[in-house]
Amino acid sequence: MSETIKKPYHHSNLYQALLEAGVRLLEEKGVNGFSLREVAKRAGVSHAAPYRHFKNKSELLKALALYGFRKLTEGIQAVVEAAPEDPETQLVESAQAYVELVMVHPAIADLMFGDRSADMEFCDPEQAIAMNSFSGLANIIARGQQAGVFIEGETLELAITAWAQVHGFALLFRSSQKRERFGLETEPALKLQLRKSCEMLLTGIKRTE
Amino acid sequence: MSETIKKPYHHSNLYQALLEAGVRLLEEKGVNGFSLREVAKRAGVSHAAPYRHFKNKSELLKALALYGFRKLTEGIQAVVEAAPEDPETQLVESAQAYVELVMVHPAIADLMFGDRSADMEFCDPEQAIAMNSFSGLANIIARGQQAGVFIEGETLELAITAWAQVHGFALLFRSSQKRERFGLETEPALKLQLRKSCEMLLTGIKRTE
């Protein structure tokens, strides 16, 4: 009787344990090798236990995608604060942070931006979290315009353009196969090309007269 | 005896029938709802029959992805021929073709560019087919440089930048959810924003004092 040492069923916080096991499994096996049953096994519970905490597999993956969006937002926030008066540097360094996240957590990037993100119906507060990454970029553009560094015009249109550039670069070279094919297999080479691409976004690829 | 009318087992060309059933299933159910057993059922054969023609599920998906790459290459080729002397128009219209492919065949785009494309190990001739889409873009840049329309510098670096821009735009707005969120739910609105983004790529977003 009284307080026994014996654990009630398992460790105290299954929700968190599932998320952590999920991240690890994701990084080991990728999105396609990811199964709810394996996550449960790694967390030391039966395969039905996760359903106490997540409506289904998609909801667990959504939680992991949101983790990625938070990381990305933090990364962008950090580089903005590191160069508070320099929108150009903020833009280039945000791009580096974006690419780095995709390189370090490719499977989570797949969740954030891949085909499963179509299935994931974010509720409003979740949408907000996912959107904060874009807002970070849009704010850089907005402040850059106010400072007279970027051209005038609809901020949203500039931000979409910058975002597409960075997003496309990151996703194109997510696969090591493509990095090798373009001689960008080393991190410095990749970062240098990204820097050049950002520079071209800034100054254009069209010859001026 | 002699030639009977009775079909040997099924329709004559199972390989082609599997591809066609595959495209339809893909467009109905998306990449995640795609199963080899269902493709076989739709082609009217047993679930094991596809293994006579494809090593496994991935090989069928690879064949479908290659179909997408061929379509994209054709699309780019067509717009180049439609404006043979105008690299700028070629670039913008290629972008439109790229985006259109992703919008019209989202599930095939997922195969071409999504996380499954990491699993897909292209052999050399297949790589070449997949790469032709990029080569089309790179050639536009190269000819534009020769014509003095685009800035000088490494063609590959310019091409990567343009490609990233177009690719990022196409993938960002592949989901109707995001198109709606940015007021780009109609096709004209989306095309207009793409045109603007291409324009910014050409002339830059940095203010020239």
Add this chain to the structure above:
DNA sequence: ACCTGAACACCGTTCAAGT
């Protein structure tokens, strides 16, 4: 309240066997 174990309907893949 929280978890288990059996059950169901689906997978991908393999293989002996049929024509």
Add this chain to the structure above:
DNA sequence: ACCTGAACACCGTTCAAGT
């Protein structure tokens, strides 16, 4: 040569039952 049917090891999900 081409296809079938049974079999195996895996899924995601549900649900009555246990503590």
